[in-house]
Amino acid sequence: MKNEALKDLFGDSWYSRIKFDGITGRYLTISDIELVNESFEKYFEITEIGRSVQERPVYMYKLGSGKIKVLAWSQMHGNESTTTKAVVDLLNAFKEDVSNEVFSLILKSCSLYIIPMLNPDGAQEYTRVNANLVDLNRDLQNLSQPESRILKMQYDLIGPDFCLNLHDQRTIFSAGNKPKPATLSFLTPSKDKERSIDGFRKKSMGLIAGIAEDLKAQLPEQIGRYDDAFNINCAGDTFQNLSTPTLLFEAGHFPDDYEREAVRKYVFRALLSCLYQIASRNDPGSNYEDYFKIPENQKLFNDIIIRNVEVDSELKDVSIQFKEILLDAKIEFQPVIEKIAKNIEKFGHREVDGGRRKLRLLGEEKVVENVIVNKIFLNTAELQVKYG
Incomplete structure (x- = not known):
């Protein structure tokens, strides 16, 4: 493991203690988020930042007081709930173990802005799209939907130094051409059609490479990388184009884990690795070339x-x-x-x-x-x- 400070936090017994058992399974709705809100309202700043097409609330959590601003959002696609569970586990870890040196450093160095469910209407119906049948992750230029506008408005208000775009992927993906499922996949989206690699993009590449290093012993040959074809309509490409280092997380398959209760643990650890690196590394892009050592996903x-x-x-x-x-x-x-x-x-x-x-x-x-x-x-x- 590259970051030895995380070693104790990557143990299963510790994770079992901080895992938020109030939400499980694949089907999560805004009712689950409101249950989470009740558990955390005394500990974090929770704000309703807008409403969906069908007038369901969209909430954002604010924690930390540092200069480095991180904006993260989950369930942009309503049927992709694993990263939401991992985000809630992360919040619970900050609540239960705030005195730990890793969490203390993150909260001292960073201000975290977390939207646990951007698409509550899609979550209710368990669909990728919102109530107007629009894929929000293809709407960041048109901004035709209230949920897309909510995300872009928060981006403009916060001016984040890093963005974390959190998703699920299908069970069809392998990490490279081996019989190993892509349990976790990542992408640093392109900023232009030429797929240019500037200093901002190097930062997101370096962070992903660091995550892969931290988790490789737990997920041997089970971490993949997506193709970086440019699409300015996507959230990641839009924010990368605006010179904000952006990381796409994809929760995939772990053997016999269709409820994705094991995968949420690995997403949690990936988030923890990412935030610790952001808080502790002066030059996150120094190892960016290691990003290209991660095998590209294939549909095998x-x-x-x-x-x-x-x-x-x-x-x-x-x-x-x-x-x-x-x-x-x-x-x-x-x-x-x-x-x-x-x-x-x-x-x-x-x-x-x-x-x-x-x-x-x-x-x-x-x-x-x-x-x-x-x-x-x-x-x-x-x-x-x-x-x-």
């Missing part, structure tokens, strides 16, 4: 691959991808056949050897792509493919 995973099964009298592989469905205030992972082929050259988070047995569905239903599969049989033996 399916949730399940059943190999070597008979379909239409031929031996084939069958890949299944879960579709996330909101049902009774809970996320269901609906198995859908994505591909049937002689050799699927992807990795499965779960791989099943079919042993040349015949794959069939319930009744006489034909095995085809793009169908929901509630039950699968290999000859007469039922194969459980539904998660949970």
Whole structure:
């Protein structure tokens, strides 16, 4: 670990103590944030900074008194809640362990402005977009939506020295071309079409490289990097274009963790690493070249691959991808056949050897792509493919 001061804070027993157990799972709404507010209102400055399309409140937390200003926001996409859980864990850590030298330094050096849920309408419906069906992360130039305007207004008012843009990614991503899921991914967005690397962008690259170094022992070969193609409509590209070092965090998949309760722990540690570096490093960009050592993400995973099964009298592989469905205030992972082929050259988070047995569905239903599969049989033996 590069930052030895973080070593004790990266232990599982310590994390279990500060983890905020009041919110769990994938489905988080503004009601959860208001529950968090009740727990923290005596400790932090909490402000309603605007309202969504459907008049739900958007809150911002302010903590710390330092000169370095950091603006962070989560759930810009309503169905991406893992980083919200990690942010709440971070707030709880500041509340429970404020005397720790790491937290003391961060609060002394930095002023943190945290928006835990920018898109409460999308969160309510568990959708990427807002109530007007607009992707807020493509609206930072048009500013057509109230939530986009809220974020840009806070950016203008605060004048942050760093921005942290917090998201989730799908289970399909690998860290490079190896059978390792991208449990965490990062990006320092481009500031122009030429993908120029100036001093501001070097700072965000150096911070990401530092995070990867701090977490590499816990997530060996499970940290990826996104392509930096420029899109000025995105929040990160907009703020980087305005010479604010911006880091995109993406919470991905950890084995058998579809509720992303393990991943929230690693996002928490990544946030802690980032903030400690911001507070303690005089030149965050000094190691920026290490950023390019992080492997680029590739789309090499399916949730399940059943190999070597008979379909239409031929031996084939069958890949299944879960579709996330909101049902009774809970996320269901609906198995859908994505591909049937002689050799699927992807990795499965779960791989099943079919042993040349015949794959069939319930009744006489034909095995085809793009169908929901509630039950699968290999000859007469039922194969459980539904998660949970």
